[in-house]
Amino acid sequence: MSAWKLGLSRRLIVPLLALLLAPLTALAHEARPAYLAIAETAPGQYSVLWRTPMLAGMRLPVALQLPQGVRDLRPPQYDELAESRVERRWIDAGKGGLQGKRIDFRGLELTITDVFVRIERLDGAHSTEIVRPSRPYIEVPAPRGGLATAQAFLLQGVEHILFGADHLLFVLGLLLIVKDRWMLVKTITAFTLAHSLTLAAATLGYANIPGPPLNAAIALTILFLGPEIVRSWRGETSFTIRHPWVVALAFGLLHGFGFASGLTALGLPHDEIPFALLSFNVGVEIGQLGFVALILLLLRAFKVLEMHWPLWLERTPGYIVGSLGAFWTIQRVMLIVSGE
Numbered sequence: 381m382s383a384w385k386l387g388l389s390r391r392l393i394v395p396l397l398a399l400l401l402a403p404l405t406a407l408a409h410e411a412r413p414a415y416l417a418i419a420e421t422a423p424g425q426y427s428v429l430w431r432t433p434m435l436a437g438m439r440l441p442v443a444l445q446l447p448q449g450v451r452d453l454r455p456p457q458y459d460e461l462a463e464s465r466v467e468r469r470w471i472d473a474g475k476g477g478l479q480g481k482r483i484d485f486r487g488l489e490l491t492i493t494d495v496f497v498r499i500e501r502l503d504g505a506h507s508t509e510i511v512r513p514s515r516p517y518i519e520v521p522a523p524r525g526g527l528a529t530a531q532a533f534l535l536q537g538v539e540h541i542l543f544g545a546d547h548l549l550f551v552l553g554l555l556l557i558v559k560d561r562w563m564l565v566k567t568i569t570a571f572t573l574a575h576s577l578t579l580a581a582a583t584l585g586y587a588n589i590p591g592p593p594l595n596a597a598i599a600l601t602i603l604f605l606g607p608e609i610v611r612s613w614r615g616e617t618s619f620t621i622r623h624p625w626v627v628a629l630a631f632g633l634l635h636g637f638g639f640a641s642g643l644t645a646l647g648l649p650h651d652e653i654p655f656a657l658l659s660f661n662v663g664v665e666i667g668q669l670g671f672v673a674l675i676l677l678l679l680r681a682f683k684v685l686e687m688h689w690p691l692w693l694e695r696t697p698g699y700i701v702g703s704l705g706a707f708w709t710i711q712r713v714m715l716i717v718s719g720e
Contacts (some may be wrong), residue, residue, distance in 0.1 A: 406459065412553055413510075414485075414493060418520075418650040419500040421470075424477045425453065433493070439465045442488045442495070449474055463591055471534040478520040488516035492543070496536065499591065508532045529658045533643075537663020540639065541671075546598050547635055548671055548706065553605030555675055555699045557612050557624050566625040568672060574632025576661055582640035583657045589637045592716045598638050599708035601631040606702020639664055653696060 415431040432440040444467070453470040478499075485495055487488070488511070494513040497518055510532050511518050541547050558564045581587040589597075605626075608620045620627045643660045665712070 414440060414488075414495045416444065416483075416495055416497045417500075418478065418498070420477065420502040423516055424474055425472050426470070426478065428467075428471060428654070430467040430469070431464050431465050434462070439673075440491065440493060442491065442493070443486040445484040445486055446471065447473065447478065447483065450478075480488035480520060482517055482519050484517040485511060486516070486532075489513050494536070494539065497533070510535060530655070533656045533659035534663040534666070536643075537639075537660040537665075538667040539663075541664050542644075545670075546595075546602060547638065547706075548629065549597075549602050549701050550605065550635065551668060551671060551703060551707075552675070552697065553602060554628055555611060555672070556609045556698050556701065557621055558606065559621075563624065567628045568668075570625040571628040571635070572631045572668070573633040574666060575636030575664075578633045578636030579639045579643075579661055579664075580657060582637050583643050583653055587637075589634075591641065592712065594634065594637050594641075596709060597634050597714060599705055599712050601634060601705075602701060603705030603709050604631075606698070606705055609698040609701060613698070623678035652655065 383586075414433060415429070417429040417431075419427050421427055428444075428446075430444045432442055432654055450471050450473050453472055457468040459466040460466075483497075488495060491513055493513070497509045497511055497516075498506065498508075499520060500506040507521055507692060509518055509521065552569075554567050554571070555564070579588065582589075605620075608618060611618055612621050639661075
């Protein structure tokens, strides 16, 4: 048996465990962003849409604070949706408008959630920014070009998969099953094609799966890989072990709907969706390939250093994949049953 075959099932150890154990009790996509859309309707006047995600039935504890001197033109409106809370306001920011003024997001620094901000001006120019917990405010900028907007969507795609522990565990499970480099290429390519297809379909509005059943189904795909990993350890075979790319293709369709939730939750204007979709998907691929590269580099480092580990420790990542898959499946099914 080649060093490659031995490596993927026997040498994923301690550095990876910290990554996997951190999100133990996380729900899918708990790091999905809040969204602020500001559109200038007249000189110095704006419509404001402030959307905050609901996490396990609770609203994200972040409050929008507009600059001093801003007044409401009419009473705000509030809508409680299944996965978010939406606040709509119509404001007057005075003669100078909002440009150069500061908007704060109180409480954001206590979360792991970003805020996606889109500002549209009266002349049609627009800009897109990402506000992070480390800097929980934005100074309204002058119009920026399309390159900056593409960068914002790309970064959001990278963050979406890197904070999506369920997606990364599924990829890890596949890595523990594949037997050679060529099969790895086929498997990752199949997963990419599949989730890109449903990401596009969901974002463009051609298909949709409600969030709670989708999250449960994604957890079930991870649970499915647990017994397959054990079979591969025992030297047994199955359709999944022989053809992991087929499983990646089939289950990747579900994961694509999960990726789409990170983009559609932003409530983007229809004419911006194709551009956002392309940039976001590229970001997802960069994050996914970065994760795979990290695993392969760890394997290479362990091989060069000739490091050896107890059998139970070598197999811990595989048990984590199956155990978290089971935990998330039960947790998310219970959320469906309880109606939360």
